[in-house]
Amino acid sequence: MPASRLLSVLLLLQARGRVSARAIADELHVSVRTAYRDLARLQAAGVPVCAEPGPGGGYRLLDGYRTRLTGMSEGEARALFFTGLPGAAADLGFADDVTAVRLKLLAALPAGLREEAARFSGVFHLDAPGWYRDPEPAPHLPLLVDALLARRAVDVRYRRWRAPQEVDRRLRPYGLVLKSGTWYLVAATEKGAATYRVTQVLDAAPTDELFDRPAEFDLAAYWASYLADFQERRYTGTAIIRLSPRGRHRLPDNAPPEVVRAVDAGAAPVGADGWVEATIPIESVEHACGELLRLGAEVEALAPPELRESMAATVGRLARVYASEPR
Template sequence: MSAGRLLSVLLLLQSRGRVSAQVVADELGVSVRTAYRDMARLQDAGVPVYAEPGHGGGYQLLDGYRTRLTGMSQGEARALFFAGLPGPAADLGLATEVTAARLKLLAALPAELREEAARTAEVFHLDAPAWYREPERTPHLPLFVDAVLTRRAVDVRYRRWREPREVDRRLRPYGLVLKSGVWYLVAATENRTATYRVTQVLDAVASDERFDRPEGFDLAAHWTSYLDDFQARRYTGTATVRLSPRGRGRLADNVPPELVRAVEATEKPVGDDGWVEAVIPTENTEHACGELLRLGIDVEVVAPPELRRAMADTIGVLARSYGTA
């Protein structure tokens, strides 16, 4: 068996007091039978573990016994940053290390601080993925974690939105970003530093090449700059629209926040029925048509003419499909 797991069992007993075999099994991802065997091995090793039978019973250490074996492995030290983020930690392949690191931290704390840490953990939970979307599968993410930390280049096959759809790249990973449940890799090629959606990586193999990250590179600052540039490139036009009171109230649930802010900044009343007119940014005619149709009868496109025609054509097709043209 793993000596690391035995240590984790010991630290779990030290931090929790009395625990059942089922709790040990759940915490460490083993069977209940394995948990029983681990307890027996601790006893055989001279650790004063004893069992309390009956309802509410379990295993616990003799009063006053504490271990000083709280040294952390490299993987557990890496996992500390994700100690409160079980979902992302699992994505990164650090779930086991996070559990072990948390136990070691708790074991090193005085009793009153352990109780406070436990209370805090009970009332906060992070669920990163957005609503109405399955979490993305990212089988290559642990490889990128290692590449970022060891500064090793990675050869990837990547699927992008323009032709050719699949391309081969050698990437020098600078960092990973989690945004709304989606992982992105910031990496350099021979020509530039770019952002790659990890789920679009079709294949990845670590190379023998080592690299140095540019001195002073700031991942958070780079990401903020990337988002600003993305928004500037994303919206290339504008449209004038009219919204009913109900449409105005539905904006936040149906269109991006940039459009909501644009309406707030430019809206003006039209008529006496509560409708407003505003100018919003648009990517292109097709995309804008799809976004605005979510609002149904509560929006009317005033300009530009090509977007108004696209809306009318789409509505006409829908009407014919339902036999109401």
């Protein structure tokens, strides 16, 4: 029984005064039977929920009963959005606020619900970064958060992948996105909205310029469009490969999902030994060579010729290294 749903029922009763079980079920997207069970759990936890039968009846809180969700600061109110994301809250500078607001929420609950909430929070944990990588430090993230909330432009020194690698930019922050443990800033420049990896911000300073974010800007929609465009630009060609059964089994741990999907969708058997042939998307010959070599002899590159030549040359260099005694 999620404690968060019980709290929702409690706040619903407090906000609306008298509510039917059907209305509670519709509001929380549960069955009427579940709504009845939730109301019974609230009563068992000591919340004075009264039932009023007949037309126009329903459930209400005893007159004068109120939850004590008061006394929150502005920072604690913001931190409500990050109570389930302790790592993200710490990155953004909200760690102390999250702790304070969590304690206030628990204090406002009856004893039975406090125990339920503590038990629920103790069995779930979010670890956002992917495997085989350490979290990237983002020392300028709190400053960017302040600028975002104040709608204040910032001047940054940014390191990018193409020359010149270090550039100066004035950014007007529109939003922050946490993707696989990495923070990205969506900000406006003179050329329009763009995305910046926060860990690549070398220096940042707030300015006196204030701005208004366009009312029609939708951060989630922008990010979805950005990801779609990124995937389209990411893969610049294709390659034909042959995979052994073991290589195909290991593929999900050694290649991006797009490559795995391409193999699953287009793999064609080539012989009785279980090997298959498939066409996969590649970013570049150099990148594909590095990825495919992770599978060792369980994969063979057939085309394009330059990929096959690159893999053969790399394997040849490795053979020469290991054919001699260690230096």
